[in-house]
Every structure is written in C-alpha cells, then in structure tokens.
Amino acid sequence: xxxxxxxxxxxxxxxxxxxxxxxxxxxxxxxxxxxxxxxxxxxxxxxxxxxxxxxxxxxxxxxxxxxxxxxxxxxxxxxxxxxxxxxxxxxxxxxxxxxxxxxxxxxxxxxxxxxxxxxxxxxxxxxxxxxxxxxxxxxxxxxxxxxxxxxxxxxxxxxxxxxxxxxxxxxxxxxxxxxxxxxxxxxxxxxxxxxxxxxxxxxxxxxxxxxxxxxxxxxxxxxxxxxxxxxxxxxxxxxxxxxxxxxx
Amino acid sequence: xxxxxxxxxxxxxxxxxxxxxxxxxxxxxxxxxxxxxxxxxxxxxxxxxxxxxxxxxxxxxxxxxxxxxxxxxxxxxxxxxxxxxxxxxxxxxxxxxxxxxxxxxxxxxxxxxxxxxxxxxxxxxxxxxxxxxxxxxxxxxxxxxxxxxxxxxxxxxxxxxxxxxxxxxxxxxxxxxxxxxxxxxxxxxxxxxxxxxxxxxxxxxxxxxxxxxxxxxxxxxxxxxxxxxxxxxxxxxxxxxxxxxxxx
DNA sequence: AAGTGTGAAGTCTTTCACAGCT
DNA sequence: AGCTGTGAAAGACTTCACACTT
Numbered sequence: 268x269x270x271x272x273x274x275x276x277x278x279x280x281x282x283x284x285x286x287x288x289x290x291x292x293x294x295x296x297x298x299x300x301x302x303x304x305x306x307x308x309x310x311x312x313x314x315x316x317x318x319x320x321x322x323x324x325x326x327x328x329x330x331x332x333x334x335x336x337x338x339x340x341x342x343x344x345x346x347x348x349x350x351x352x353x354x355x356x357x358x359x360x361x362x363x364x365x366x367x368x369x370x371x372x373x374x375x376x377x378x379x380x381x382x383x384x385x386x387x388x389x390x391x392x393x394x395x396x397x398x399x400x401x402x403x404x405x406x407x408x409x410x411x412x413x414x415x416x417x418x419x420x421x422x423x424x425x426x427x428x429x430x431x432x433x434x435x436x437x438x439x440x441x442x443x444x445x446x447x448x449x450x451x452x453x454x455x456x457x458x459x460x461x462x463x464x465x466x467x468x469x470x471x472x473x474x475x476x477x478x479x480x481x482x483x484x485x486x487x488x489x490x491x492x493x494x495x496x497x498x499x500x501x502x503x504x505x506x507x508x509x510x511x512x513x514x515x
Numbered sequence: 516x517x518x519x520x521x522x523x524x525x526x527x528x529x530x531x532x533x534x535x536x537x538x539x540x541x542x543x544x545x546x547x548x549x550x551x552x553x554x555x556x557x558x559x560x561x562x563x564x565x566x567x568x569x570x571x572x573x574x575x576x577x578x579x580x581x582x583x584x585x586x587x588x589x590x591x592x593x594x595x596x597x598x599x600x601x602x603x604x605x606x607x608x609x610x611x612x613x614x615x616x617x618x619x620x621x622x623x624x625x626x627x628x629x630x631x632x633x634x635x636x637x638x639x640x641x642x643x644x645x646x647x648x649x650x651x652x653x654x655x656x657x658x659x660x661x662x663x664x665x666x667x668x669x670x671x672x673x674x675x676x677x678x679x680x681x682x683x684x685x686x687x688x689x690x691x692x693x694x695x696x697x698x699x700x701x702x703x704x705x706x707x708x709x710x711x712x713x714x715x716x717x718x719x720x721x722x723x724x725x726x727x728x729x730x731x732x733x734x735x736x737x738x739x740x741x742x743x744x745x746x747x748x749x750x751x752x753x754x755x756x757x758x759x760x761x762x763x
Numbered sequence: 764a765a766g767t768g769t770g771a772a773g774t775c776t777t778t779c780a781c782a783g784c785t
Numbered sequence: 786a787g788c789t790g791t792g793a794a795a796g797a798c799t800t801c802a803c804a805c806t807t
Contacts, residue, residue: 278715278716283712302766313768326767328766349718368608448555464527465708467527469690470593472704568789
C-alpha cells in the first residue's frame with residue numbers, strides 16, 4: 268500500500284464497483300477480472316486496478332479478484348458496514364421523496380429524524396412514522412441521537428443557516444439539495460445535488476449540438492465542445508463532484 | 516477566443532457563476548470583479564477568469580465585469596435563453612417530487628410529459644395537470660412534442676431499457692436518477708444523480724475521520740484521506756460529475 | 764497464459780504571475 | 786491603481802506498458 272493522496276474520483280468509483288460486485292454475488296459469480304469489472308462500470312481496467320492499489324492488493328495475478336472478498340474490502344474501505352444515522356431537514360417535495368426512498372435503508376443509511384420550519388408540519392408523523400420536529404430542536408436531537416449525516420432539503424434562503432447549525436451540532440457529513448454553495452469547515456464533508464446545474468450542463472450540450480435533429484436550426488457554432496464528462500465525478504468546481512443517482 | 520477544449524468542470528462553474536450573478540442583479544449591483552465573484556462561488560479568481568476566457572473577453576481591465584452583461588453572456592453560452600421540453604419517465608417518489616419542483620419552470624425547464632409503467636397510473640393526471648402515459652407511448656410523444664431532455668426516474672432494472680428507447684426517439688440529453696451507469700451513444704449527454712454513491716463518499720469521509728467526536732472509537736487509520744472534493748464537480752468516474760442541487 | 768500491481772508517461776486542470784488595458 | 790486575460794508552471798488524474806505472480 269502506497270501512502271498516496273487518493274483522488275476523490277477514486278472513492279466514487281469504489282462505490283460503483285461495489286454495486287456491480289453485489290450483482291455478481293447475486294449471480295453466484297465467484298471471480299472477476301479487472302477487465303470485466305471495468306467494462307461494466309465504464310472505466311479503464313488500469314484505472315480500476317490503480318484505484319484498488321491505493322488501498323491494498325486484493326487480486327490474484329493471473330486469476331482476478333474474488334468477488335465476495337473484494338466486495339468485503341470495499342465495504343470496509345467505504346465504511347459501509349456501519350449503519351449511519353441521518354437527519355433530514357426540510358420535508359418538502361424532495362424531503363418527502365427521500366423519506367420514502369427505500370434504497371437508503373437497504374444501504375445502511377437510516378433517516379431517524381426529520382425537521383421542518385413549517386409549524387403545521389411539526390408534530391405530524393411521516394409515512395415512515397417519524398415525528399417531524401421544529402428546526403429549533405435540531406441541535407439537541409442530533410446530539411441526543413448521535414446522528415452522523417444531515418440531508419439539507421430546505422429552500423436556498425435558509426440552507427446556509429441550517430448548515431451552520433448542524434455543523435455546530437457536530438455533524439461531519441452533509442448531503443445538500445439546496446441550490447446554494449454552502450460554506451462549511453474543511454473537516455466537514457459535503458456533497459451537492461443540484462438538479463439545475465446538471466440540467467444547465469445538458470442545456471449547454473444541446474445548444475452546442477451540430478444538430479442532428481432538423482428542428483433546431485443552428486446558425487453557427489460559436490463554442491467548442493466540452494471535454495467528455497465521461498470521467499465521471501470529475502468534481503470540478505467547488506465540491507461539484509460526481510453524480511450519482513437514486514431512483515424510484 | 517482560443518479554440519481550446521473546454522473542461523467539463525468549467526461548464527458546471529458557469530452555471531454557478533450565473534446563479535450568483537442573478538443575485539447581484541436583484542441587489543442592483545452593476546459591476547463585479549473576478550475576485551468577488553470567485554469568493555462567493557468558492558473558486559480561485561484565476562480559475563474564473565480562465566473559465567470565461569474559453570468563450571471570450573467579457574470584462575473590462577481595471578474595472579471588472581458588468582453584471583447584467585456577463586449574466587447575459589453566460590446565459591447564451593449555456594443555452595439558457597431557450598425553454599427546454601422535458602419528458603419524465605417514472606412517476607414514483609422522486610418523479611413526483613420533480614413534477615412538483617417549481618424551480619425547473621423558473622429556469623426554463625418544462626416537464627411536458629410523464630410516463631409510468633404502472634397501468635394504474637396511466638391516464639391519471641398529476642398535480643401539475645399532466646396526464647401520465649404508458650411507456651409504450653414514449654417514443655411517439657417525444658417526437659410529436661419535440662421533447663429535448665429525458666429525466667429517468669425508474670427502478671434500476673428498467674433504466675437501461677428506457678434509456679435505449681429515449682435515445683432511439685432522438686433524445687440528446689438525459690438526467691438519470693436510476694442507480695445504474697447507463698450506456699448511451701457518445702453524442703448523447705447524460706448526467707447522473709445517484710444519492711447512494713454520494714452518501715458512500717460521505718460514509719468514507721466519516722469512517723476516515725480522526726474522530727473529533729468521542730463516540731466513534733477509531734482503532735487505527737488504515738487509509739489516507741481523500742483529495743479535497745473541493746474542486747466541485749470534479750467529475751471523476753465515468754460521468755460522475757459534480758453535483759449540484761435543487762431543494763424544497 | 765492470464766491477469767494483477769505499479770512506475771513512468773501522458774493528458775488534463777488548476778494556479779501562478781505578469782503584461783496590458785482603462 | 787486596479788483588475789482582466791493568458792502563457793507558462795505546477796499539480797492532479799488517467800493510461801500505458803511491462804515486470805511479476807499464479
């Protein structure tokens with residue numbers, strides 16, 4: 268194990284590899300090569316091996332990787348064996364969808380508390396049987412329940428304030444759905460989910476298109492095409508990383 | 516204007532700059548320097564100037580940038596003056612939240628059609644007065660209504676199939692919420708929103724933490740810390756870019 | 764024969780630092 | 786005097802290519 272700096276992109280990819288390994292496990296496939304794994308996750312095989320090499324040597328030369336073993340290793344690296352407790356702040360459209368989102372529980376992410384500024388909501392129960400609390404109880408609940416992660420799904424005006432509060436309460440991981448670049452101390456990890464920015468990148472691509480589609484009559488092509496987003500979570504801009512998804 | 520390749524990260528940042536410029540406009544601020552703009556968007560001032568320089572020279576030396584003018588320029592670069600038509604496929608938890616999401620319309624992204632595989636949903640109206648159609652009508656509707664972008668919010672099992680269909684129907688931009696790495700032709704732009712991957716990166720950071728919080732007794736620290744996600748949308752892995760967010 | 768692990772090369776992105784306008 | 790625009794340097798990430806192991 269070389270003690271090098273690990274690219275943020277590597278962590279994202281680890282999560283992707285892990286997901287595919289789970290599929291292989293279900294299909295009772297015992298061994299997989301970097302070439303196979305890489306093909307299914309859209310990366311270069313050397314990239315995959317390099318990613319793993321940051322953490323150790325998990326393969327067998329001439330053979331490949333033990334599926335169960337590698338999954339276990341990645342799980343340990345990412346800290347997935349632990350169940351993380353999450354506080355949801357903002358029970359609006361998106362907050363509600365996240366509450367109902369089954370995948371979270373399946374992956375060890377449990378929303379154990381929900382908060383909303385709307386006094387009509389406070390005191391009511393969610394469909395998942397969580398009592399919505401007023402924002403004023405945020406800090407106390409986070410500490411009392413030992414909550415690890417905050418999901419911020421409040422309107423942009425109040426997002427920074429909520430972030431400040433959860434940070435003060437000791438939270439070290441934030442998943443932010445508010446369309447604002449939140450400022451947090453460097454020991455706090457934050458990931459942004461900003462639909463509008465993503466749509467803007469699609470808009471850019473569509474606007475650039477040497478249109479194959481007749482309808483958009485493109486006068487000229489003033490700007491050059493963008494470098495492939497193909498590297499994934501390349502995480503440019505402040506904290507804009509990759510992107511992943513959750514559905515249903 | 517140098518005719519160079521444009522980093523994907525640059526496009527993400529452009530969207531972020533644009534958002535802040537709108538705020539300045541509302542506050543009736545007429546001129547802004549790269550230093551100010553950069554500070555509020557968490558980037559290096561040189562980075563911001565370089566980003567803009569890919570597209571032209573929009574500032575005045577010794578002065579700064581005209582807020583309205585720069586906003587207008589970025590709007591043109593990103594293609595934001597156009598109203599894009601969107602088809603939503605999958606009216607589950609997330610799909611429903613997206614339908615209700617007001618920000619989309621405000622930014623020129625209109626969901627004009629919705630589809631779901633559930634026969635009980637087909638024919639019913641959404642709260643936004645869109646009639647949900649069966650998936651079988653996907654291709655025809657996309658063509659008939661000249662739809663530009665598809666938002667995929669179906670379960671992972673059917674996501675690739677849906678992607679194939681919309682691509683065949685001529686769609687060139689996809690926002691994918693299914694936790695699957697979709698394969699699409701290179702002339703189709705895709706952005707992924709994968710909550711689980713993002714949470715996994717938070718999990719990694721939390722698990723690494725030289726815990727300031729007493730409770731997690733950390734035996735040792737086997738892995739090195741990750742390179743700052745601070746560059747934002749650094750977009751590592753295939754298509755995992757950054758991340759932005761939408762709230763409420 | 765096959766496939767991993769990895770130094771070194773290559774490529775891409777960011778940051779520096781300063782010339783050049785206003 | 787101030788701030789942009791940008792080549793050049795620095796830094797980060799990816800890919801190559803091959804030694805090494807089974």
